[in-house]
Amino acid sequence: MASAVSSFLSLSSSSDRLDRVPFRESNHNNRGIAKLSSPCPHLWNPTDSLLLRHRRAARICCSSTAASSSGSNHQQLKTRRPAEENIREEACRRDEATGSCGFSACYVPFNAPADTAETYSLDDVVYRSRSGGLLDVRHGMTALKRFPGSYWRDLFDSRVGRTTWPYGSGVWSKKEFVLPEIDPDHIVSLFEGNSNLFWAERLGRDHLGGMPDLWVKHCGISHTGSFKDLGMTVLVSQVNRLCRAPLNRPIAGVGCASTGDTSAALSAYCAAAGIPAIVFLPTDRISLAQLVQPIANGATVLSIDTDFDGCMRLIREVTAELPIYLANSLNSLRLEGQKTAAIEILQQFDWEVPDWVIVPGGNLGNIYAFYKGFEMCRELELVDRMPRLVCAQAANANPLYLHYKSGWADFKPVIAADTFASAIQIGDPVSIDRAIFALKATDGIVEEATEEELMDAMSLADRTGMFACPHTGVALAALFKLRERGVIGTNDRTIVVSTAHGLKFTQSKVAYHSNEIANMACRYANPPVSVKASFGAVMDVLKKKLDGKLGLCVSCETAYPPCAKTSFSAIFAPTTC
Numbered sequence: 001m002a003s004a005v006s007s008f009l010s011l012s013s014s015s016d017r018l019d020r021v022p023f024r025e026s027n028h029n030n031r032g033i034a035k036l037s038s039p040c041p042h043l044w045n046p047t048d049s050l051l052l053r054h055r056r057a058a059r060i061c062c063s064s065t066a067a068s069s070s071g072s073n074h075q076q077l078k079t080r081r082p083a084e085e086n087i088r089e090e091a092c093r094r095d096e097a098t099g100s101c102g103f104s105a106c107y108v109p110f111n112a113p114a115d116t117a118e119t120y121s122l123d124d125v126v127y128r129s130r131s132g133g134l135l136d137v138r139h140g141m142t143a144l145k146r147f148p149g150s151y152w153r154d155l156f157d158s159r160v161g162r163t164t165w166p167y168g169s170g171v172w173s174k175k176e177f178v179l180p181e182i183d184p185d186h187i188v189s190l191f192e193g194n195s196n197l198f199w200a201e202r203l204g205r206d207h208l209g210g211m212p213d214l215w216v217k218h219c220g221i222s223h224t225g226s227f228k229d230l231g232m233t234v235l236v237s238q239v240n241r242l243c244r245a246p247l248n249r250p251i252a253g254v255g256c257a258s259t260g261d262t263s264a265a266l267s268a269y270c271a272a273a274g275i276p277a278i279v280f281l282p283t284d285r286i287s288l289a290q291l292v293q294p295i296a297n298g299a300t301v302l303s304i305d306t307d308f309d310g311c312m313r314l315i316r317e318v319t320a321e322l323p324i325y326l327a328n329s330l331n332s333l334r335l336e337g338q339k340t341a342a343i344e345i346l347q348q349f350d351w352e353v354p355d356w357v358i359v360p361g362g363n364l365g366n367i368y369a370f371y372k373g374f375e376m377c378r379e380l381e382l383v384d385r386m387p388r389l390v391c392a393q394a395a396n397a398n399p400l401y402l403h404y405k406s407g408w409a410d411f412k413p414v415i416a417a418d419t420f421a422s423a424i425q426i427g428d429p430v431s432i433d434r435a436i437f438a439l440k441a442t443d444g445i446v447e448e449a450t451e452e453e454l455m456d457a458m459s460l461a462d463r464t465g466m467f468a469c470p471h472t473g474v475a476l477a478a479l480f481k482l483r484e485r486g487v488i489g490t491n492d493r494t495i496v497v498s499t500a501h502g503l504k505f506t507q508s509k510v511a512y513h514s515n516e517i518a519n520m521a522c523r524y525a526n527p528p529v530s531v532k533a534s535f536g537a538v539m540d541v542l543k544k545k546l547d548g549k550l551g552l553c554v555s556c557e558t559a560y561p562p563c564a565k566t567s568f569s570a571i572f573a574p575t576t577c
């Protein structure tokens with residue numbers, strides 16, 4: 001095995017050898033458009049200026065789609081904006097006509113009754129309720145409900161994949177459900193969202209008992225390589241609004257504690273807006289690829305000799321003292337962006353609800369964000385039911401799993417041990433109450449995965465064409481267990497949420513494929529083979545590797561033709577029976 005390891009090292013660049021690097025050492029459908037022009041007869045009131053204004057906004061942002069879908073209707077063709085105007089300026093001009101159309105949102109204590117008197121403006125800098133509990137963003141549902149579900153479905157569909165500012169973003173294409181009142185000029189967007197919903201055909205068919213409807217929502221194929229972009233665009237946009245006229249709040253910067261992904265997203269969005277970012281990272285506990293992201297984006301990076309939970313405690317203390325705005329998911333604004341991944345899944349299935357959604361959990365904001373996205377679509381009648389949620393944790397960092405197993409008896413934080421799923425190495429999750437609420441409301445399940453289970457699941461998925469991160473491995477391992485126990489059925493439409501790009505975690509993959517992980521069989525290891533630069537040596541290796549496959553029919557794998565002289569031509573010019 002030593003040779004496999006050395007061949008790995010010889011193939012990899014010297015700068016990418018440490019997965020966890022201490023900062024000190026690292027100095028180096030357009031579908032359904034037609035329906036928009038035929039509003040729901042019971043709800044439409046032509047004298048209602050709010051509705052008219054929103055209808056006009058919807059038409060403006062859909063006009064070129066409508067024109068192209070109708071083909072012959074040249075009158076609807078959109079004229080190009082003037083050369084001296086950019087897409088942001090164009091949006092501001094357009095927005096003068098639309099405004100927020102009466103849609104609004106505010107902070108309320110998490111799970112507060114409908115008539116709570118404790119509300120805060122989103123322009124307040126507040127992260128906790130009066131009693132010290134979590135907050136939630138509550139939308140003015142009465143205004144949103146004046147439009148039927150079909151209206152919202154069509155509006156959101158009309159905006160997919162456009163460059164119209166800010167609707168080309170998967171998050172801002174749902175602006176009315178996210179931050180309805182923000183001026184487009186204040187939005188800081190990198191056209192996030194609209195991520196691939198990958199049909200995991202081979203994994204489902206060959207490794208999960210013939211599951212035909214298995215999908216992976218690739219939230220990590222994103223600007224900074226994780227789902228955090230979805231929340232960070234919202235948070236940094238709101239900070240941008242607070243800093244600028246007319247509010248002119250004295251905010252010195254935006255800060256977070258991080259296991260590597262929140263810090264990367266915060267740094268990128270702050271850099272795009274010209275706002276200082278400050279990130280607290282636990283020394284030695286994040287990957288090199290994650291570490292280099294905030295460094296490259298010019299953030300102030302503090303490598304702190306503690307774990308994530310320690311960094312989280314520190315950032316909360318610091319943001320209470322200094323005018324630094326807190327960017328962790330304790331700040332409920334983040335979840336407003338993250339919830340759009342759930343809406344996107346519904347949209348990608350043409351507004352059909354899946355049976356299961358499996359989400360890896362750490363600080364536990366995201367599982368609630370998924371709940372919130374699905375629930376908002378149910379309440380506003382874009383869909384008629386909820387999926388069941390599964391939260392998957394690494395066994396080395398499993399406080400929610402233990403709580404679930406105790407029958408939700410008594411929550412106790414844990415000291416999280418090292419895990420390859422390093423971004424979820426969290427023992428005292430900030431959003432524990434939100435996660436419990438989401439799981440109870442969806443008849444949800446919590447599963448856990450050992451290090452071997454998560455690495456095997458990740459590696460097996462890779463063998464079917466993915467390049468998953470270890471956190472996605474945790475969710476996949478949960479899926480394997482739930483399939484094995486018959487909880488998830490063969491034909492259940494199931495979504496596994498992939499939360500980060502595998503390229504951020506290459507060193508754990510290298511360790512696995514080098515077979516160098518103690519007490520792990522690494523069943524799917526596929527180390528590279530070192531071979532001399534000679535035809536004979538290469539042929540020997542290939543014959544050994546392809547033994548038994550030569551001369552087989554490529555479709556049914558039976559020997560064809562029954563020929564004693566098997567040759568490589570059978571592989572390069574394969575035949576079928």
Ligand SMILES: Cc1ncc(COP(=O)(O)O)c(C=O)c1O
Pocket residue numbers: 226259261262329360361362363364365366367423424469471499500
């Ligand atoms: C890659 C990745 N997956 C999953 C999670 C878990 O998300 P949450 O903290 O919202 O539970 C995180 C961060 O915690 C993450 O960075």
Ligand SMILES: N[C@@H](CCOP(=O)(O)O)C(=O)O
Pocket residue numbers: 256257258259260261262263327328329330362363365423424430
């Ligand atoms: N995985 C996260 C941990 C912090 O979570 P947050 O959602 O509360 O910011 C990270 O990448 O830092």
